[in-house]
Amino acid sequence: MNWKDDSLMHLIDSSRYKTGTAKYRYFTVLRFLYEKDSALFAQKLESFTRGTRVHISHDANCVEESGSSTKPERLEGTPYFVLTDLDNNRKRTVLRIALKIFRYPAAIIDAVLKSIPDSPHSRGKHARSYIHEYGT
Numbered sequence: 001m002n003w004k005d006d007s008l009m010h011l012i013d014s015s016r017y018k019t020g021t022a023k024y025r026y027f028t029v030l031r032f033l034y035e036k037d038s039a040l041f042a043q044k045l046e047s048f049t050r051g052t053r054v055h056i057s058h059d060a061n062c063v064e065e066s067g068s069s070t071k072p073e074r075l076e077g078t079p080y081f082v083l084t085d086l087d088n089n090r091k092r093t094v095l096r097i098a099l100k101i102f103r104y105p106a107a108i109i110d111a112v113l114k115s116i117p118d119s120p121h122s123r124g125k126h127a128r129s130y131i132h133e134y135g136t
Helices: 007-012 015-019 022-036 038-045 060-064 088-101 106-114 130-134
Strands: 048-050 053-057
Touching: 007 015, 007 022, 007 106, 015 022, 022 038, 022 088, 038 088, 048 088, 053 060, 088 106
Parallel strands: none
Antiparallel strands: 048 053
8 A cells, every 4th residue: 555645644634634523533534444445344343342342333232232331323334333432542542453453554553543632531540641651
């Protein structure tokens, strides 16, 4: 792939993306990956889990039944539902894994992760700032 012309970098640099909420950015990147390669998305991210929670599934009930307060929502333009009750650190974790699956280079992964701001409210011991976690 020619990373110099990568449309993901154009996407995260767009004014619509930059003015969107962290949830909007998270969903936008996931939808971008689905549109880029729906077969790879299905193979690697269908029923994607972290711990006991299902983050991505064709079945909203599967996401909902995997934990409390999961609030699954349809990933627009796809057949998938996504767990929405995540702090931004966890959104970055899911995106980091997904972008690695799609074989994006570290520089692009870093740019995408930096585009997801820290959550305004800490959710306890697991909440970390991007700067603390990645040192940039």
